[in-house]
Amino acid sequence: PDRFRLVVVFAAAIISTIFGIVSPKIMGLATTRLFEGIVARLRGVPGAGVDFPYIRTILIVLAALYVVSSIFGYVQQYIMSGVAQRMVYGLRKEVEEKLARLPLGYFDSRSHGEILSRAVNDMDNIGSTLQQSLTQLITSVVMILGVIVMMFSISWILALVVLLTLPLSMFVTMVIAKRSQTYFIGQQRALGEINGHIEEMYAGHKIVKAFGGERTAIAQLDELNQRLYDSGWRAQFISGIIMPLMMFIGNLGYVLVSIIGGVMVTRNAIAIGDVQAFIQYARQFSMPITQLANIANVIQSTMASAERIFELLDEPEQIPDAA
DSSP: OOHHHHHHHHHHHHHHHHHHHHHHHHHHHHHHHHHHHHHHHHTTOTTOOOOHHHHHHHHHHHHHHHHHHHHHHHHHHHHHHHHHHHHHHHHHHHHHHHHHHSOHHHHHSSOHHHHHHIIIIIHHHHHHIIIIIHHHHHHHHHHHHHHHHHHHHHOHHHHHHHHTHHHHHHHHHHHHHHHHHHHHHHHHHHHHHHHHHHHHHHHTHHHHHHTTOHHHHHHHHHHHHHHHHHHHHHHHHHHHTHHHHHHHHHHHHHHHHHHHHHHHHHTTSSOHHHHHHHHHHHHHHHHHHHHHHHHHHHHHHHHHHHHHHHHHHTSOOOOOOOO
16 A cells, blocks of 8 residues: 555665765775875875865765755654554454454354454554664665665675675574574464453452462462473574674675775775775675664564464454344
């Protein structure tokens, strides 16, 4: 329903990211000019010195780029907020209407708390991901593609050095994400079960007390709580490994760029400003991959919530009475 707004979000994300990506390259020009002026002065070249007017112009251009990037980033976030809320509103409405059409047997075979968990917890999970993680996902993908283009425009040798870390990063993310998905589904299921048990125990508190069912209720809660703990711990731990591993792999690329770039400068194969820009690009390249790895656990959890909601929406409905 919000195709047009999503296209605007994508466009704003691309423009905002492009302006942010170009900045290190321009900053590298200022570094090179500063370096050349100092070297010329040390060598005793007559009239040599730092070209401050040129550097001032570069700084003004950089400030303008950052301002424009921020404006488009704001537009992207503002529109996406509306899109996310409308999508969740529509989904919530569908669930509400579906519950009215389900047969009595559905409610009889499930606890109220479990049904509530799908309509409330799982829905909130999807809403928060659409609001935050989706825009971050778009920006990260655009950032990776843009940085690759800029790196190859400076030096294909250094670009290949950085890209060597990409297959390793993707392999680590895919392997860990696949493992954690199973546990996230288990976590959401266990959360629904524990909500159902608590809702029943609180609603029927007098009956539990009257028939001396406290120990049974507590034992059942402990069992469900332990199941939720086990699933949640495994899901969070396995997905949490991704972030430090991505940082480690990213730092390997950063170190290689610094060493090889330094050697190339000594042989006059590349300007020092370009190496400085490349070091920033190496950081910018690893940052979105780390962000993607960081939100992988959020997306896994959201996929598990979405599966539960769509499972509810796909339930067979009660056949309406004949006229």
